[in-house]
Amino acid sequence: MNGDKERIAAELGAGRGRSLRYTDIDDETLVRQHSPLMSPLVWDLAHVGNYEEQWVLRQAGGVAPLRPEIDVMYDAFAHPRATRPELPLLPPDEARRYIAGVRDRALDVLDRTDLSDPHPLRSGGYVFGLVLQHEQQHAETMLATLQLSGRPGLVRDGALPTGRARGHDQVLVPAGPSGMGTSTDPWAYDNERPAHRVDLPAFWIDRFPVTNEAYEEFVEAGGYGDPRWWTPEGWRWRCARRVAAPLFWTRDGARWWRLRFGRHEPVPPREPVQHVSWYEADAYARWAGRRLPTEAEWEKACAWDHRAERALRYPWGDDDPGPRHANLGHRASRPASAGSFPAGASPCGAEQMIGDVWEWTGSWFTPYPGFAGFPYREYSEVFFGRAHRVLRGGSWATHPSAIRATFRNWDLPVRRQIFAGFRCARDVAAGET
Structure with a gap:
């Protein structure tokens, strides 16, 4: 990878590290809804991967869909936060495997992407900036959820x-x-x-x-x-x-x-x-x-x-x-x-x-x-x-x-x-x- 791609890969890794760090807790805390204002943490975890799959793999990379059947479940507009616990969400371990698989393919897309391509998603690595900022924003959302949970040990x-x-x-x-x-x-x-x-x-x-x-x-x-x-x-x-x-x-x-x-x-x-x-x-x-x-x-x-x-x-x-x-x-x-x-x-x-x-x-x-x-x-x-x-x-x-x-x-x-x-x-x- 060239320097720009290495920087993008590092930023992608930083966002994923936060997502995994904030969800490295017991499954009960992950799947429970701590406030109707917020999603269960496990929804956020799989959502960042699904967003990445849709934009980096499918839209920018032309990769065949991995899990198209879960798109609606992780569509933020299809289901209000208050009702997301009722969905058949991916369990924590499956969510982790899913987002890891998406990331492996996303890095392959990054490696073969020409950042000078005039396509608006690929030019300057825009699509990678889109998903890495999205994941960092959800990491902050996860922190707000953890604060609402009152769970000790996270200070x-x-x-x-x-x-x-x-x-x-x-x-x-x-x-x-x-x-x-x-x-x-x-x-x-x-x-x-x-x-x-x-x-x-x-x-x-x-x-x-x-x-x-x-x-x-x-x-x-x-x-x-x-x-x-x-x-x-x-x-x-x-x-x-x-x-x-x-x-x-x-x-x-x-x-x-x-x-x-x-x-x-x-x-x-x-x-x-x-x-x-x-x-x-x-x-x-x-x-x-x-x-x-x-x-x-x-x-x-x-x-x-x-x-x-x-x-x-x-x-x-x-x-x-x-x-x-x-x-x-x-x-x-x-x-x-x-x-x-x-x-x-x-x-x-x-x-x-x-x-x-x-x-x-x-x-x-x-x-x-x-x-x-x-x-x-x-x-x-x-x-x-x-x-x-x-x-x-x-x-x-x-x-x-x-x-x-x-x-x-x-x-x-x-x-x-x-x-x-x-x-x-x-x-x-x-x-x-």
Whole structure:
């Protein structure tokens, strides 16, 4: 294999290693549904192989189907997550054998693929980027499922830098045009395309994601009990679910505790808050006299170099993420404290915009001007509209191969099981610039 193919093979291996590591547990845990919001882990395991079979083997490689009879069972649109335990899913050992067989053939396809082929699936190895990002995204989904399971023994507390910052510091993003999206990133998804210009007024944005200690002020001030801070839909949701704190938080006397992969521990004050819904993030921002940034504002603050007048691939530049830049790839099973990655700062001075927690924005998930669905409309197009809110930036559980400044995630505003937090923005007042 040449260097590009070796890199792709290594990335494929990294994703498969995570899938197997997170499912190297007892069969009962694998086949049980831990929440109606999530699939059984064994469904995710076979699904990544079936996706790879359909796109790499059949579509790009012209290989005859291996298990066409299971296609519908592992079609994410054919069966809602809540009903997947009722399906005749492949047992864990059979699922492992199936995905191993698919991978062996996929590597054969990679070996004989001409990456300069103009075919849109083969050009630049697009189809391999598609499946390796897909598997890494499911690895993060598996972690969310394991967190919901409450299963102990999965906390991985690798070393993280020590944060240096407190407070509610904001940085100014100057007015003017900027780029949004991409037309050149070879593995970008359809919803990130095409690149286009936006022109925004100046705004302020938090230097860091909102921390647990800052969010606790909202909780202690009665923010969950005051409808002034909530949208009507958010207030109805809060009341119906009796939500009074982030998911996995409980109170013991004067102290807040959290459940993290089966372990009860005090809520660390300086980590970014996570497991909050869009409704909660929006309510906090209103209480604080701020708002959530729009998606365009978030991307400009993350990656627009106004001096060079160009968009960067990451806040710090175009180099791939390293341990100095961001908390990615499950280095530890938690966000890093605010101020831990000064080397990852964006041109405007915002930090930790990549990694740690997915960040809710104020925007609905809609197509960019000139959007064209590829390679299938179900990846993005069916989710466009006023149902899903955009999240940006990735989390501590996101693999570096599956994140960049233009990457767009989306979810329903009620979702809290994902590793999501937020930062706030505000308009520039007269005389501030």
